Amino acid sequence: MTASEWMDWRQWENAVAGSVAGLATVTFSHPLDVVRTRFQETISIFQGLRGLYAGFYPAVLGSTISWGLYFYFYNSAKQRYMKNQDEANARIHLASAAEAGGLVCLLTNPIWVVKTRLQLQTPQHHGLPYTGFSDALKTILKDEGWRALYKGLLPGLFLVAHGAIQFTAYEEFRKIMVDFRHKQNPSLARSSDLLTTVDYATLGASSKLAAILVTYPFQVIRARLQQRPSTDGVPRYIDSWHAMERTARLEGVRGFYRGITPNLLKNLPAASITFIVYENVLNLLQRTRRKD
Template identity: 40%
Template sequence: MNSIKAQTNVPSSPKKFNVFAHVKYEHLVAGVSGGVASTLILHPLDLIKIRFAVNDGRTATVPQYRGLGSAFTTIFRQEGFRGLYKGVTPNVWGSGSSWGLYFMFYNTIKTFIQGGNTTMPLGPTMHMLAAAESGALTLLLTNPIWVVKTRLCLQCDASNCTEYRGMIHALGQIYKEEGIRGLYRGFVPGMLGVSHGAIQFMTYEEMKNAYNEYRKLPIDTKLATTEYLGFAAVSKLIAAAATYPYQVVRARLQDHHHRYNGTWDCIRQTWRYERMRGFYKGLVPYLVHVTPNICMVMLIWEKLTS
């Protein structure tokens, strides 16, 4: 009897906090799959967007194009089909790892906030917070890959500005010549650009939730393919319209043909010589690129994690 009483008085050991309790690796796999597939198909548009974005009209080594069609034909004529896929290796690595890490971090943070209850709505503020935290963590891990991608995309045979033999060579050369700071060029505007993903995912999640609530269904109810595509496209367009200038600043800081004394100097010079138009260079190929890109990525993510 005493032993039973003693056992009942023994305090239960506290539950250990498990940081991996809410991690679901299928989100990593889905993000990698979507990022790789969309990049392989749409990389030429990304390359053209970067070349437009860094064209300040004052740098001779940057090629000049009259428009999207002109860029395609000029690159193909001067650099061949391979020219349209310059920088594709780091882009595949970057997009695959970024989307994989982003979705994994986002789902983990969101589920943690919900306490494991996926039917609990978070609201715009918490959706934006989860997306912003995911974006910051992802950028911290992947920024060097984006620096390499930008520089390989800007190697133009016609301008004799080829300096890197490939992704690994570029990583080594940048580190050798510029140190760790060179691999993190564009990091500050990239962090500002975390707002892009935050706005996009907040809009996407809120539209899905509102739609399911309108249908009087739980917010985690799966949707039809066309509904995912529509919500993904609208959320991307809203985020792009609000935040695109950071991408121009980031690309110019990562471009080794330009020299700026930091983010503010890049913003100041762009405004001085090009005004507001300079901050929106490359917007058309960007929208043509990212709209089907995000639709494909989000659809693969939703279908593989259902």
């Protein structure tokens, strides 16, 4: 196998591991995501078990595609930036994560618009409800045009900083942990093989916490922009600036952190699951390739 072929296999292994991790994560965390989204929009959360799985299909589709693409783009960018040096640093991690996040945001924003609307719709909130993913997609295109599928894109692009902070923190914390484990076992090579499932869980949760605390207000603004217009067809928010101004005027600083508790309850364990599954699936794929 040539060096370029090996690199191609490595990128696809990252994509597969990321997709499996995204699927596992959304299956576990979706009910809390519904609660968090409805808190952000001040909509009642009490709709029974079925209501907690509103928007589940687009969430599964979006997370599986997003994580697969994210890990693929991230590792491709990292290898490209590392062309003339042996080891990645924080600047390379940050640039790679920002590049991956921007590409994924542009490609998957329509899925997240549909997911958010399915999560937010309630009988008293709108007229005729969407019956599912395809109906929501067709209705949005028919009633509002293709541009509606890119509502919230601007704050979504700002949220690229979320992924950049998370992945940079993860990589830097991981290096520290690998060095620590290596000092405990100097006879072993300094690699990810030194880390355990508990280590991956800790790294995932701690890096996610850092990213959430910095970027959460952008999530609130994006959710508010992506909601469905009321029955009279008039949106509550014209653009990102209007959403920020209205939130600040009517709710103050606390409005920008509405729903952060269920967000933390969902995302910290979810991040742990993502990286546990990703790292273990990646290691499994790599071991299988070496055997072949």
